[in-house]
Amino acid sequence: MAVSNIRYGAGVTKEVGMDLQNMGAKNVCLMTDKNLSRLPPVQVAMDSLVKNGIHFQVYDNVRVEPTDASFMDAIEFAKKGAFDAYVAVGGGSTMDTCKAANLYASSPNSDFLDYVNAPIGKGKPVCVPLKPLIAVPTTSGTGSETTGVAIFDYEHLKVKTGIASRAIKPTLGLVDPLHTLHMPGQVVANSGFDVLCHALESYTAIPYHMRSPCPSNPITRPAYQGSNPISDLWAVHALRIVAKYLKRAVRNPDDIEARSNMHLASTFAGIGFGNAGVHLEMAVVHVLCAADPVTERHPDPASSAVSTVSALCLPGADIRSARTQDAGPMLADRLRKFLFELDVDDGLAAIGYSKADIPALVKGTLPQERVTKLAPRPQSEEDLSALFEAAMKLY
Structure with missing residues (x-):
């Protein structure tokens, strides 16, 4: 049984900056999508990062229903940013994209298909250490804040596949019921x-x-x-x-x-x-x-x-x-x-x-x-x- 640490309660998103500070994070990537970037869940998270002196960059180009291309765009952003921690604020698409970005930025010489599930990919085990990832779900469906799975559309074959490894599961899931009021x-x-x-x-x-x-x-x-x-x-x-x-x-x-x-x-x-x-x-x-x-x-x-x-x-x-x-x-x-x-x-x-x-x-x-x-x-x-x-x- 493998599972992320979970903290549940109204308003727990406000603690994300303190969590990153406690982890010693100096350069953080906050991932979300264009719609959510303007809504309270992301604003609350950013306010907490600012309040606790956390330097961060926002990637808001997450695609709802990610593809291999959208994953790779986020991966390139993560590689260039040289981040030491990640925060994903959104639904399963955001959390899964962030997992993939963390994985491939931590294993920069790997080919994209190395970790993708067989038979489409090689399904290699993940042997590299990843950076801390805090997931803040804003929908009540995917449960991606607890899982080591990242799902995407492989456009070449027009099929959904993914990456499945306990190594990519979030370090912490902040399950804040206040975010459900926006659905x-x-x-x-x-x-x-x-x-x-x-x-x-x-x-x-x-x-x-x-x-x-x-x-x-x-x-x-x-x-x-x-x-x-x-x-x-x-x-x-x-x-x-x-x-x-x-x-x-x-x-x-x-x-x-x-x-x-x-x-x-x-x-x-x-x-x-x-x-x-x-x-x-x-x-x-x-x-x-x-x-x-x-x-x-x-x-x-x-x-x-x-x-x-x-x-x-x-x-x-x-x-x-x-x-x-x-x-x-x-x-x-x-x-x-x-x-x-x-x-x-x-x-x-x-x-x-x-x-x-x-x-x-x-x-x-x-x-x-x-x-x-x-x-x-x-x-x-x-x-x-x-x-x-x-x-x-x-x-």
Whole structure:
């Protein structure tokens, strides 16, 4: 189990300057995106750096849904800046970009594909020491403040991939629920379903002891190692929080209790999937996002093969007389109802996909064995085609 240090509480972002001072940082890179650079979360962080005498430079060219090109732009900035610490203020795109910049600035002679997941990259283990990285999440979805994963679109192949290593996880995550008050309701809904899917997939991934072969050296053990007793605790708790608070958080932007709990749920799910992994649903999402990087949506989450989590996931499902083979359809029905109640787009067709896209989507999913092999059952091309076809319309 590997996880970042986490500090949670309203206003903890104000402490970032003191943290950097305590680390002895002299030259800091603050990464964010153009939109956030003008909003309170970034301003609070910069005020704290100024107050504590921290010299810093701002990189605000982070791309929402990063690409290999946008990663490399941030990497060049980091190399030229010779920074001794990093602060990432934003969603998963910002935190992941900052992880990559820290990694390659710390390993300046490495080729970009050296650390990218195989088979697209070489998947080399990270053996160089990295600089401290403090992550300040402003959305409640990715859990990237806890994980050693950085995801991007590899434009040449039109597929999403990433870098996965415990070495790149942030040193500290400052989880400040005040930042959630700046999120529109639909962003809360979509990011909330991200939490749900992360936790659900972590819990239903194949068990860690069924992974094979055993790594010949601990340094090559994958970050995504399968479901395990510790990740399960975090995943189940995240699901319960989502069930209790997501609707409230979407419908009432002033419900600080609901939005604070969803911010925590994102972190909890991140701790879970950052060690257990995700599987088929996230592989499918990666293909959809790579095909249409402006739109980040999930297909029917029920397409993941799941077992007995229906009662844990959403309240009200009566499983007293249910059979094992009923678990999948019951969970599908509960999730579909949840999606409908929060006015999520009605399937892939609603966001511009058609049946004509299915062969390309299947082709993009097949190479993502790093995650698809964690699914509780294997998938054929026919299975994937049926999944995409069923996801065209949900309700």
